[in-house]
Amino acid sequence: MGLLSERLKGFLRGPGSSGQAGPPANGGNSPRFVSRPGRGEVSETRQSRGLDQFFGSFRDQTGLSILDLGGASQENINFITSLGHKFYSEDFLRIYHETFGEDIADQANPGRIDYFLRRSLEYPDGQFDGVLAWDALEYMGPALLAATADRLLHILKPKGYLLAIFHSAERKQTVPCYSFRIQDPRTLHAILHGERATSQQLFNNRSLEKLFQKFESVKFFLTRDSLREVIVRK
């Protein structure tokens, strides 16, 4: 992570500083969501116990419905369909950005929350056996996050699993924004896009248990670099 942090600093300084890709296209100081990686973006491969647990729970099963909220990537499509499952794609953060932009205050507006959830998670109840939320939930304000967790509960089948990742237990204004590609059941390829503003919520075990209190169980895996992988079962 030390190397990655250094590269991230270079990434944020702009083009020419470290040979990495420049800042997002708006060029401003405020971080902006970039949907997909471009050439030269920083990436790392990491072991993921959360991913291992997620797919371990579906072992010896085929024909399941798995929703990936990180948008469609070749690696994730290949991996999930090779297991005989049906792959569903939703570019959750893209819709989030299109709906709210940088306006955290608007995320408490019930009408806007409803509009956002109809755009992003409009699925029948009990549609999915598994949802890969990655780090999509940690940028949201409290009201929107609670409504989203509730919606995720509804679209999951009973005994269905959700995998989510939260970057830190500290309150931070921004956190690194990644897209995650599955290499194998235990390995993730994380591609860094820059940083993204958060609602400065605290994501420790206690707050996450509260967030997912309507689910049957919550399991945490804390990585060396303060990544908190969360497996939730309906």
Next chain:
Amino acid sequence: MSVWNKQRREDEPSRPLNTNITRPAPPAPPVETKKEAPTLSSMSSMPVGRMEPEPARGGSATIGKAVKIAGQIYSREDLYVDGDVEGTIELMDHKLTIGPNGKVHAGVKAREVVALGTIQGNVEASERIEIRKDAKLVGDIKTARIVIEDGAYFKGSIDIVKSEPKVAPSQPRPQPAAAPVPVPMAAASTADAKR
């Protein structure tokens, strides 16, 4: 100079009509659909990322970017859509390419689909589908193989179905034993001679 011009004018009435081809043609009014249709050079400049460039569209039908069609399209040759289509598109054994300006609000069935523009609707591609960078596809996909480029937007589901093995076209068809078609020897030999 004037002598030559005079001579030509005198000769003109006796010329057969088809020799006018050699004269400089008057400026023709622009044919819009032809002008709008994407050219080979525009194809080669398309962003293709790490994928293979699109081959030349020889022998395929084209719907230009200024064309809008509402209804059913059924084609027995490859089709390139750079305009707007609303309805259904069926190219059972052929390739459908949605160009960068193409907007398809339709259910699509084809052997192969390459999307560079926008598709809103369910897609069945019996062999493969490619969703290129900057393409947008909202709908459910059924295919044997999918290639999706980074930067493409996809919302929907992907169902991988194994394509049914096809009989190779080069294999001779079994002759129906019950109804042999008699071919007169003379006619057959004439046909051979013509070849």
